[in-house]
Amino acid sequence: MSVDLAESERVAAAVTPLLPSALRPYFGAGFTYSHLLFDEYVFRLALRVFREAELDAAVGDGAGAEDVVKRAGLEPRRSLVPVDWLLRHLAARGVLAREDGAAGTRFRLEAALPELDPDAVHADQQQHDAFCLPSYGLAETAANDYPAFLRGDRSGDEILLAPTRLPLWVGYFSNDNALYAVNNRVGAAALEAWMKPGEGAVLELGGGLGSGASAVLERLAATGRLRELTAYRFTELVPAFLRRAQRLLATKFPETPFLTFSALDMNRAFAEQGVAPESVSIVYAVNTLHVAHDLAFTLGEIQRTLRPGGQLIVSECVRPAAGHTLYPEFVFNLLETFRAPRLHPGYRPNGGFLTPAQWTDAVDAAGFVNIRLLPDLAAIGKVFPTFYVGALGATRP
Numbered sequence: 603m604s605v606d607l608a609e610s611e612r613v614a615a616a617v618t619p620l621l622p623s624a625l626r627p628y629f630g631a632g633f634t635y636s637h638l639l640f641d642e643y644v645f646r647l648a649l650r651v652f653r654e655a656e657l658d659a660a661v662g663d664g665a666g667a668e669d670v671v672k673r674a675g676l677e678p679r680r681s682l683v684p685v686d687w688l689l690r691h692l693a694a695r696g697v698l699a700r701e702d703g704a705a706g707t708r709f710r711l712e713a714a715l716p717e718l719d720p721d722a723v724h725a726d727q728q729q730h731d732a733f734c735l736p737s738y739g740l741a742e743t744a745a746n747d748y749p750a751f752l753r754g755d756r757s758g759d760e761i762l763l764a765p766t767r768l769p770l771w772v773g774y775f776s777n778d779n780a781l782y783a784v785n786n787r788v789g790a791a792a793l794e795a796w797m798k799p800g801e802g803a804v805l806e807l808g809g810g811l812g813s814g815a816s817a818v819l820e821r822l823a824a825t826g827r828l829r830e831l832t833a834y835r836f837t838e839l840v841p842a843f844l845r846r847a848q849r850l851l852a853t854k855f856p857e858t859p860f861l862t863f864s865a866l867d868m869n870r871a872f873a874e875q876g877v878a879p880e881s882v883s884i885v886y887a888v889n890t891l892h893v894a895h896d897l898a899f900t901l902g903e904i905q906r907t908l909r910p911g912g913q914l915i916v917s918e919c920v921r922p923a924a925g926h927t928l929y930p931e932f933v934f935n936l937l938e939t940f941r942a943p944r945l946h947p948g949y950r951p952n953g954g955f956l957t958p959a960q961w962t963d964a965v966d967a968a969g970f971v972n973i974r975l976l977p978d979l980a981a982i983g984k985v986f987p988t989f990y991v992g993a994l995g996a997t998r999p
Contacts, residue, residue, distance in 0.1 A: 605642050605726070610635035616985040621977050624791040624821075633780050634986075636734045639727050640781055641988065643738060644929040646720040647745040648691055653715055655749040657688065661698065664710045677754030683942070683953060684752065684935040691927040736773030737781045743770060744933045751936055758936030768842060775811045785991050786817035789888045789917025792976045792993035794821045796915060801883035802831040805907060807868050808890030809836045812847030814917070818886070819855050833882070834858070837866035869895045872903045880909045888917045892955055893937075896944045901968035908998040914970060917993045921955045922983050928955055928990050961994050970996035 614631040621629060652658060660673035667686035671678050676685065689709045693700040699710040724738055743761065750756040777783040793804075809815055815836050822828040836851065838844040848863045855861065866875050868890070873879060885904045894900035904914055919930055931954055934940040941953040949963035950956065956964070958979050965973055976993045983989060 605635065605638045605723075607631070607635055610638060613986050617982055617989070620981050620985075622791065622795070624794070625788060625977060628780070628784050628787045632731060633784065636727065636731050636780055637988070639723055639730065640734065640737055640741075641929050643720055643723040643727070644741055644932045645691070645695055646718045646723060647741055648688055648932060649697070649715060649718060650720065651745055651748040652688055652692060655752050657685065658711055658715055661689075661709055661711045664701070664708045666706050666708050670709075674752075676752045680754065680758075680938070681752040684748075687927055687931055687935055690925065691932075694927060731780065733776075733778045734781045736770065736776065736779050740770050740774050740933055741929075743767070744936055748936075758938065761936055762933070763937075765842070768846075771843075772811060772846070775813045777813045777817055783813070783817070785888050785917050785919065786814045787821075788976065788991050788993050789814060789886070789915070790817040790821035792917065792995060793818055793884065793886055793915050794825055794827060795976065796913060796995050797827070797830070797884060799830060801912070802827075803833040803882045804831065804884045804886055805835045805837065805877065805882045807837055807866065807885065807887040807904075808893075809838045809843075809847055810840075810888075811843050812836070812850045814886075814888035815847070815851055816854060819851070819858070828858075831858075831860050834861045835877075835882070836861065836863050838863075839865055839867050841865070868900045868903070872907050877907055879906045880912075882907055883909055883912045884915055885912070886915050889919060891916055892918060893939045894943065895939070897950055897964055898946065898968060901965060901970075905968060905970065905998050910998060912998045914965065914996045914998075915993065917991065918961065919955050919990050920961070920979065920992045921957045922979075922987060922990065924951070924957055924960075928988075930990075931955065955990075958992060958994075965994065965996040969999065971999050972997040 611631040614629065614634045617629055618626050655674060657670055657674055660670040667682055667689055671681050671685050689698060692698045693709055697715065699712050701708045727734055727738060747756050747761045751758060751761060773779065775782055777786055806815055819828065836847060838847060844863060844865060851861060885908060891897065891900065919928060921928060934954065943953050945951060949960045949967065958975055962973050973996045979992045
């Protein structure tokens with residue numbers, strides 16, 4: 603199993619004509635090669651976790667995710683989602699046989715697990731583009747404690763969100779890391795394309811360490827539209843993230859009097875937190891709404907915050923099709939806020955990432971209109987099946 607640079611070049615050449623000009627520089631052969639390398643790296647880590655947690659023995663001659671959790675003696679509440687992901691991910695790569703039936707999905711190990719070294723892929727990435735290595739560090743950190751997490755010995759917050767992990771997140775969310783920066787670049791291009799003249803009052807939800815806002819401000823400055831912003835309220839719930847984002851953005855964009863900072867919990871009423879109804883023209887978020895505990899509630903709060911005709915604009919990792927596994931889930935399935943939101947049978951059948959159709963259904967159900975996507979994910983998916991990022995826009999009537 604190897605990653606082919608020539609294949610990366612072919613895919614990039616096919617994708618480029620399907621992208622708006624603003625995004626073409628970010629999805630070239632270099633990014634595609636890094637994307638495929640990291641996909642392979644996570645696959646190899648998943649194999650390692652599968653073996654170390656003795657899930658291969660638990661699968662035996664056939665088992666569903668619940669059976670595997672029980673046979674392996676894992677903590678069921680936290681382990682079911684990541685174990686199900688591991689089973690489906692390894693089946694998609696041909697390591698496990700999969701059978702879908704009336705009684706559910708069962709998996710079977712028909713041959714010995716392949717021995718594949720993650721470090722070899724890491725070395726290839728380091729030679730190709732070392733700025734992507736923070737993604738590798740985060741995935742390796744998760745993998746090292748995955749068996750302990752599945753057993754219930756360590757929580758996802760302990761593994762990923764301890765204060766000592768902050769440097770990992772700083773590197774991961776950076777716009778220097780192409781594997782994450784594409785989320786910010788797609789969102790910035792969408793906001794600039796859809797922001798109407800004279801309607802530049804923005805509320806950003808879950809801004810993290812500020813790389814999404816930085817990409818927006820850079821994009822608006824590059825296109826001569828930065829002066830159209832009348833307000834940009836950056837919000838983030840994690841205090842350490844908020845402080846660092848404020849330092850970053852205040853240093854990088856010193857002459858931006860419209861830029862303010864505050865905490866905001868999207869799972870609580872916005873008005874109770876100082877955000878007035880009908881006070882902004884754009885609510886913006888990058889990889890944030892998929893962790894809303896109750897998506898319908900949060901979309902309702904967003905709609906109340908928008909002026910009539912205002913826009914919701916989000917950039918999200920999107921699941922190409924229902925049941926498809928994405929490599930960021932390997933890490934984020936350790937966090938309860940990611941894997942265990944309130945579900946909805948129509949548009950939110952699972953935690954984490956949603957398909958474009960599910961996002962469309964969710965914002966439609968919340969009463970938004972003029973729902974659109976950037977770029978054309980359906981067309982791109984035909985030539986790049988694992989393309990995973992897109993922006994969604996919707997308008998409050």
